Amino acid sequence: MPLILFNKPFQVLCQFSPQEGRESLADYLAIPNIYPAGRLDADSEGLMLLTDDGKLQHKIAHPDHKEAKTYLVQVDGVVDAAALARLQAPLDLGDFVTKPCKAVQIAEPAWLWPRNPPIRARADKPTSWIAITLEEGKNRQVRRMTAAVGLPTLRLMRSSIGAFSLATHPLMPGEFVEVEAEALRVGG
Template sequence: MPLILFNKPFQVLCQFSPQDGRITLADHLSIPNIYPAGRLDADSEGLLLLTDDGRLQHAISHPDRKEAKTYLVQVDGVPDAASLARLQSPLDLGDFITQPCQAVRIAEPDWLWPRHPPIRARLDQPTAWLAITLKEGKNRQVRRMTAAVGLPTLRLVRSSIGPFSLASHPLMPGEWCEVPAAALAK
C-alpha cells in the first residue's frame, strides 16, 4: 500500500480522469489505482497525499481525524495584528464558521520555487507571506479566509500535511516520492 507525496504544480487538476484538455494528476503519476487523500484547487500548489488504500485515504481525509495542514500564503497587502487575530479566531464565511487555527506572518520562503506564470507585481501595493495551519479543509477555505479579512490570496502553497512536509521531502513541482504509511500513526 503505497503512500505517495506529490508536489502538485499550479493549474493541475486533482483528478486522474481527463477534463477538456486540462492537465491532471495522470499527466504526472502513472502509478495504478492510487487516489488523492484530499484535494487542492487548480490555482493552489504544493503537497498532496495519494494512496491505493481506501481505508487510509478515508482516515487521512475524514473530518474526525483531519491531519493538520500548513499553507504558505502570499497575500495582497500587509496584515496587522487585528487581521491575524481574526484569521486565528472562528471566522464566519457565510456558509460555515471556521475552526480556530494558527496564522502567523513569515518571511518569504527562500526554498520556494518560482511560479509559472509568475504572480503579478504592483509596485504600489505591498504583499506579505503568512503560514496558516488548519485541521479542517473546506472548499477554497484559506482563500476565503484571507479575503474576509481584506487580504486577498495571490499564491497558495500547501507545505505540510501531518508529519509530511516539503521541507523534509524537497520535491519540485511535478515530483513525487513514496513514504511509509506507518508514519501517519506517529
C-alpha cells in the same frame, strides 16, 4: 503500498480523468489504482497525499482525524496583528464558521520555487506571506479566510499534511516520492 507524496503544480486538476486542454494527476503519476486523499484547487499548488488503500485514503481525508495542514499564502496587502488575530479566531464565512487555527506572518520561503505564470508584481501594492495551519478543510477555505480579513490570496501552497512536509521531503512541482504510511497520526 507506501503513501505517495506529490507536489501538485499550479493549474493541475486533482483528478486522474482527462479534461481537454487541462493537465491532471495522470500527466504526472503513472501509478495504477492510486487516489488522492484530499484535494487542492487547480489554482493552488503543493503537497498532496495519494494511496491505493481506500481505508487509509478515507482516514487521511476525513475531518474526524484532524491531520493538521499548513498552507503558505501570499496575500495582497500588508498583514497586521489584527488580521492575524481574526484569522486565528473562529471566522464567520457566511455558510460556516471556521475552527480556531494558527496563523503567523512569515518571510517569503527561500526554498519556494517560482510559480509559472508568476504572480503579478506592483510596486505600489505590497504583498505579505502568512502560514496558516488548519485542522479542517472546507472548499476554498484559506482563500475565503484571507479575503474576509481584507487580504486577498495571490498564491496558495500547501506545505505540510500531518508529519509530511515539503521542507523535509523537498519536491519540485510535478515530483513525487513514496513513503511509509506509518508516519501518519490517523488511527485504526
